[in-house]
Amino acid sequence: MSCAIYWFRNDLRLADNPALLQACDRAERLLPVYCHPNPEAQTRWGFVRVGRHRQRFLRDALDALDAALRARGSRLIEVVGAPTEQLKRIARAVGASEIHCEQIAAPEEQAAVESLRATDMSVCERWQSALFEQLPFELSQLPTQFTRFRVAIESAGDLPRAALPPAQQLPPLPVGIDDCAPSRPTASTTTCDHRSAFPYAQRDFCGASEAGLAHLKRYFNSDLPIRYKSTRNQLIGIDYSTKFSPWLATGAVSARQVHAALIEHERDQGRSDGSYWIWFELLWREYFRWLHRRHGARLYHPNGLNPKADLPSHDPTRFERWCRGECGHPLVDAGMRELAATGYLSNRMRQIVASYLIHELACDYRAGAAWFEAQLIDYDVYSNQGNWLYIAGRGTDPRGGRRFDPDWQARQYDPDERYRALWGDR
Numbered sequence: 001m002s003c004a005i006y007w008f009r010n011d012l013r014l015a016d017n018p019a020l021l022q023a024c025d026r027a028e029r030l031l032p033v034y035c036h037p038n039p040e041a042q043t044r045w046g047f048v049r050v051g052r053h054r055q056r057f058l059r060d061a062l063d064a065l066d067a068a069l070r071a072r073g074s075r076l077i078e079v080v081g082a083p084t085e086q087l088k089r090i091a092r093a094v095g096a097s098e099i100h101c102e103q104i105a106a107p108e109e110q111a112a113v114e115s116l117r118a119t120d121m122s123v124c125e126r127w128q129s130a131l132f133e134q135l136p137f138e139l140s141q142l143p144t145q146f147t148r149f150r151v152a153i154e155s156a157g158d159l160p161r162a163a164l165p166p167a168q169q170l171p172p173l174p175v176g177i178d179d180c181a182p183s184r185p186t187a188s189t190t191t192c193d194h195r196s197a198f199p200y201a202q203r204d205f206c207g208a209s210e211a212g213l214a215h216l217k218r219y220f221n222s223d224l225p226i227r228y229k230s231t232r233n234q235l236i237g238i239d240y241s242t243k244f245s246p247w248l249a250t251g252a253v254s255a256r257q258v259h260a261a262l263i264e265h266e267r268d269q270g271r272s273d274g275s276y277w278i279w280f281e282l283l284w285r286e287y288f289r290w291l292h293r294r295h296g297a298r299l300y301h302p303n304g305l306n307p308k309a310d311l312p313s314h315d316p317t318r319f320e321r322w323c324r325g326e327c328g329h330p331l332v333d334a335g336m337r338e339l340a341a342t343g344y345l346s347n348r349m350r351q352i353v354a355s356y357l358i359h360e361l362a363c364d365y366r367a368g369a370a371w372f373e374a375q376l377i378d379y380d381v382y383s384n385q386g387n388w389l390y391i392a393g394r395g396t397d398p399r400g401g402r403r404f405d406p407d408w409q410a411r412q413y414d415p416d417e418r419y420r421a422l423w424g425d426r
């Protein structure tokens, strides 16, 4: 009897999950598994990789996924440790010969799959976190500028395919499941700061797929999308941007589900500058995904795609002050405090603090990217690396880097100093 493992990665949902559907079609017995990284694992910059906010948001996503699986005759096994060892061990315990999972086109995630294959496991990966499964041009022709990418996509006129419904029933669990020795990291007891722009401790904003889908519905049934273009650069509150990113990052909601809700909104309420701009931003997310498919590990070289760039400099003391929100610029410090207190930051503030670290404090952008990875509840390997490279002038940005003048930004986006007062030193 064929037995397989479904390895959940950044696709913590049952609906619109083609890799899972394929596993259900092929296996007579199926074991859903999630591998947590070792909670003590540190980055090379000296802090843990998964901070308390992300752990908490993830916990809710996993609990909801487990409940959804149980309702369909299955359940989720969680383990802690390197996927290669853990999955190999579990496969042996339950007699599985195949692993199914989503494809993640980033070097560490690819290395995990390669090392599984090196142990003779058969791994079936599926590209499914993007809007599109294929581009209307060869990957080798991926434009080096976002605008040309967007225009090429829009002029081809292709739309993402419809989101798929979930499997009604999963194959039964394999025998031997009791030998899997599940484990999970100690639950984070963190409480989210009441000032948060994404209050994940509230039920409406928790990591569960249902919460994400309900948020999507609420958002698109309101007039917020119509105003999105004019509010998206604001800094305070829940409504200035869509707040889809945390659910998109864990995969509790898929990009195609977001797109389907956007199209429905446009059908009901008409197209607006705001609704177009949501599509525009989703294309940025898409671009960074295809950029990874095209360039892979090159995006993780110190110089990224820019051979002419100097090697990044670094100053650990200045970096630590930046992390703590104590580098001396009131707007930047406020942003870094918001990030540490809530695990979320607006796009505008991400740009400002990232630019400050790179261009004013002359620190290594990779340290900043690692700090964001640890802190952000919406950490997404593609969007994080892509945006940091862009600001550092080491991605495909034709202008060779983005410096955001922090004083100008403060006057423009926090003219009444409300944001600085909200996150000021207390």
Ligand SMILES: Cc1cc2nc3c(=O)[nH]c(=O)nc-3n(C[C@H](O)[C@H](O)[C@H](O)COP(=O)(O)OP(=O)(O)OC[C@H]3O[C@@H](n4cnc5c(N)ncnc54)[C@H](O)[C@@H]3O)c2cc1C
Residues within 6 Å of the ligand: 232, 241, 242, 243, 244, 245, 246, 248, 249, 278, 281, 282, 284, 285, 286, 288, 345, 346, 347, 348, 350, 351, 354, 372, 376, 378, 379, 380, 381, 383, 384, 385, 387, 388, 391
């Ligand atoms: C230095 C830096 C690091 C970042 N790291 C991440 C990250 O780890 N994870 C992440 O999801 N986003 C990241 N972003 C992008 C962006 O800041 C967030 O996607 C956005 O702020 C999330 O809030 P929202 O869902 O309300 O976005 P909205 O403004 O409502 O946008 C709608 C959706 O479009 C996508 N999007 C918007 N802006 C971008 C962008 N610049 N790049 C890629 N996708 C975008 C997101 O999926 C977002 O959910 C980063 C930006 C910067 C400048």
